[in-house]
Amino acid sequence: MTRYGMVINVDRCVGCYNCFLTCRDEHAGNDYPGYAAPQPMSGGNWTKLLELERGQYPHVKVNYVKVMCKHCDSPNCAKAASNGAVHKRADGIVIIDPVKAKGQKQIVDACPYRCIEWNEEAQLPQKCTMCAHLLDKGEPEPRCVESCPSGALVFGDLDDPDSAVSKLVASGKTEAMHPEYKLKDKVTYIKLPKKFVAGTVILGDVDEVAVGADVKLTADGKTWTVKTNGFGDFEVEGLPANTIFTVDVAAAGYKAASCEAKTSKDVYLGEIVLAK
């Protein structure tokens, strides 16, 4: 049995917005009876990108997170709909019926991910269809996947153990955006941003960066270790949020230094100067 799903690799996304724009190209003003009424010519966000700026000058980076319907295996929207206006197809794709759903605004509110939009003019709740109208014609993937130049979007059959998407899920690297919702998401993520702690280590006496210095982060009995690179920089990625870390820095021949970092946000500690 085919059961469609998608893995979004955040690490691979460079924020080109092709997924966002192709979704509009496919759906804005275009009618697919039985699948979806036309998306409005402007303003549709069935797939969108969150831009997350992380860190502080000069240690900054950006993650882009594609947000779209998760095609949950136990979808809240289907429960909220009356007269069967939302159904999960045999292949797992969740479809809002563009006729039956008319006027049912409660469907919008039922999605904890806020991935359903209200089309005011058509009085319809609308969302991503995984381009089911194309898949049913034999096309291999939705438009957003087709247009992704990064290979950040992997689409396929979750029930086929040999599919690329199944292998990623089996690798244990994927996670739901909000596992606590317990919705059995079929759209999952790799490298959803957590928090980082970074800094630059300087040898004070010679005013040079410390290459290969040892950095140790400790919190709640766990430790993370890393060495500084050729610029004296270190960065520990994927840390839990809202945690206080002790940061210990050591380089041979220098006095060790220690400081604290609180991951209420991504933290760049600036220059940590080691004395002889």
Place this chain on the structure above:
Amino acid sequence: MSEEQVFTQCTVGGPVRVYVEDGVIKRMRPIIFDETDAPSWTIDARGKKYTPPRKTTLQSWEVPERQRVYNNRIQYPMRRKNFDPNGDRHPELRGKDEYVRITWDEALDLVSGEIERIREEYGPAAITAMTSSHHNWGFLHYKLGPLGRFFNILGYSMCLDNPDSWEGWHWGATHTWGYWWRLGHCEQSELLQDALKNTEQIIFWSVDPNSTSYMYSGQENLIWRHWMKEMGIQFVVIDPHNNCTAATMGDKWLAPRPGTDAALAQAIGYVWLKEDTYDHFFVENRTYGFDEWKKYILGEGEDGIAKTPEWAAAICDIPAHTITALAREWASKKTMLATASIFGAAGACRQAYATEWTRLCIYLMSMQGFGKPGVNFWGGTGKGSPLDMGFHMFGYSDNGWDAFGTVGEKSYFPFHNPVTQKTYRILLPDIVMNPPVSWIGEGFCGNSIDQQFHRFTCPEEGPNGAPIKMIHRHGGSFISTMTETNKWVRMYQHPNLEFVVMQDCHWQSETKFGDVILPASTNFEHSDLSEWGAAGGYGFNDFNANHRICIYQHKCIEPLWESKPDYEIYTLLAERLGFKDEYTEGHSIEDWNRIVFDKSDLPKYISYEEFQKKGYFVVPSRPDDEEPKVSFRWFYEGRDADVPSEKRTPPGPPFNGPNLATPSGKVEFVAQTLMEFDPNDEERPPMARYIPSWEGYDTKGLVEKWPLQLISPHPRFSYHTHNDNKSYWLDDIRQHRIKIGGYAYWPVRISPADAKARGIKDGDLVKVFNDRGTVICAAIVTERMRPGTVHSYEAVAKYDPLEPGVAGSPDRGGCVNLLSPGRMVSKNVPGEAQNSCLVEIAKWDA
């Protein structure tokens, strides 16, 4: 439901499948290859095989191309209401007048009548004409096609282009390594293989490949950077803005003050000299004048100042220990410097004294022995996959300003135009308003280095010169791409200018300054035959996609409203002026397509009918087992030049055996061409050096009033002006525009410290201003800006002053080039210097 038709077309970004129902474009998709298409190349590197996807990629701005077709179009021929060709022309009303719809016959009679009158009254030199860069793709119908042929037959003052995206390379690097036939950029051959196999580090210096290295080629080279990241190649990005590449792929970001890159370069050289971490073989055998530079850097030169990291730190505002670390990383790792091609041109080469940094880049790479495995120039990591350069297809600029002449019976460029007078694009307002104007340098100096030293005056002296009385503008806008562009507003309203024609598909920034407006159709409304990304001419063999693809560009829909293809518009004008037969050679567009096909290598592989039906042809790549001929490997090894990318006939590049095309045949640290031209030019001395900017972070008399440095690189979500203000979906991308109160404003990026000092919050409306103008923008407060520097992309397609047609009125369209300096790079370097621009920013209370 009506029947769906699928056509093939090529946008400026690359090939697309176009889905049409009832004569309306419904969607556009990339081309997915089928099993009959030629196989893709495979590169075997570090134990892994790399091969590209079997489909084409799309640029971000290319995806909403159907919006570009339908939105903001000029629908009918129009005449400015208060323009009376037989009475008062009211030039002062250009930009604020109303328009009346006229018929095509009226419009064409008016334009041809004015051409005849002006020719008679002032001579043909009184007419100038120009296109902007790149709006409709096609070999025949690209910017050098229909207009160039028309005006070269007619005779006109050719408007010389300045190399607006890579000024410093053109006017600087040519004197260090030759390559004037590439306008200062160097050869780029098989660099992908070399990098995947050998490179350990890429330095992106003032380059943002994820925004601009794609040029015409989708996002084809993005996957290469992913491969390199996966194999652990370190990416260092040097740019005052944490650009789109730095933000998602960078391992290290260094943010010098704008205009100080040359100082940083000198300090890197200092570390290498002191620590003896440079390639002695290369500097001894492949360079000229190194010792003089060495003395200068070490403080033994005329100024007696050692260019230490501490010296540079005070100028660049990067810590000395970080500069030293950069120098050591660079010397210890096999490094490619991602600049020196069109795919790697960015801010630092468009500023005061930009010739210095570009030349210093070559000095530094010489010290690391460029051309040896893994060490090279790789502009933007943009080009260099194993493509077959031997397959012949035409590029749009193969024949300069007459694409039709490439394949026709007669070429009208370069020798047909009887007018020798020239105008110069960036000086056009001065040429119109305050003649005579003189400058040195022939714009694109692609035939010899001497062209850089030619002196021009407009009007030309003698009986054949004439003041400029008519401008025929075709496509795009210069108000948002040239410098100090309130001058363009003043120029259009000046009484010297008797007649202005605007021929375009869309309402651009400048369209409303025309006396007559002619509606042109887009490439989707006529056919053409082209190759993806093929610039030809100075960009010959600049293919930066994963496959070479030739496209039969189908006519997908009828011309919209009353628009006509440019070729037809010029044919109708030529008919009225009596040279239709010369212009068309009796050919329809379809006839020309067939001629192009027959003269290319396509017939060796596919019939015309098959090609027309399928819409595209994938050119077979080079065999995987063929030894790659990497750029400069020949030079490093002392062999005759052998790279296939540089074959060009006629004339071939003037390599002489194993030598570069400089007087010495070597990399010239002291440029003999400049020694000969003007050894005392302190603004472009024979030996490159850091020269404090004439409008920089410490320019006394300016910084007190205008404390922020504004940089304005090419945008990510519009190709120049051609997608903005048409493809409105782009307005929902916050990096592109920000909607406030229903109006989509252009963003300006500012650091949290600078914003706080001015009481500015993220999303606020602000005015960016200086003595030259005021632009209203939406503030993005971001850690991605270095303090003291602000950033706003150039090239909006909207000029929307609060008081229409009033020069200096605050613009809310986002034309930041209203603010940039009209002063050129240096006294003998006639290039744009947008990134030497001081401004202040304040909250805007509308």
